[in-house]
Amino acid sequence: MISMRHVVFMNVAEELSFSKASQLLFISQPAISKHIQLLEEQYQTKLFERKGLHIELTTAGKLLYERLQAVKEIEHKTEFDISVLHDAIQAKGNLKLGASTTVALYILPKVLSTFHSQYQQIDISVLNRNSESVKEALLAKQINLGIIEENSKVNQIQYTPFITDKVIAVCSSKSKLLKKKNYSIQDLPHLPIALREVGSGTLAVLKRALAKHKINFAQLNVKVRLGGTEALKNFLLESDSLGFLPKISIAKELKAGELKEVFIDGLALQRQFFFIERKGETSDLNKGFIKMAKSIYNL
Incomplete structure (x- = not known):
């Protein structure tokens, strides 16, 4: 188990603020300072240095933070693995997911509902960003499992x-x-066109398809760029622009006749969604979630 001193250190390192760590942990700022002081005495080195009104991690502080992240990950995996041995239904753990917008809004809810009904003691959090941001969060160890269009x-x-x-x-x-x-x-x-923001998987699919047909993306008559599937969908409903959206995200609007498909000869846009994990850092919890998701969608 990570000690309280290390928990305090990790919060200060993440917030780069003693006062914010104090608020998050519900302990006084002097107590926060005391924990850090004792930790620095333990390691016989400074973990933070002041830069004007701000603080930054020292080289030793950065090393300690990286190691503690790894320890915390092992702790979570161990908690899940041991609890499953005792009682799978009462399994405990933390599932930190990241998902691109389309996945988070239209694919993941069904999976999360089923997973939660089976593993009610597992804490689930979902980071909803575009594909590039989810990938960055995975590499930064902010999440343990991502679902993106790659x-x-x-x-x-x-x-x-x-x-x-x-x-x-x-x-x-x-x-x-x-x-x-x-x-x-x-x-x-x-044609007047509305697009998703840079980093969107939908945008990447369109760019690749146009490149195959020797059309420069910069040639498009882009009227607006919007962050997120819902924002683009709502804009298209009220505008005279053409947009490109995942079919799964507009099923209701197509059925209701609010949006209509525009047929473009020779343009076929298809994308593959992937689960992503850091190499060598999979877990039984991740594997269980992936297996359940695939079974729900009959894969």
């Missing part, structure tokens, strides 16, 4: 295929774009 693989990450989804071109049912039944790929630079 376009470029990183050596430090292990990828496990999950599900495949279509990305389609859509517009409002009131849009003038529907006057034409089909468009060619060469028409795209002349």
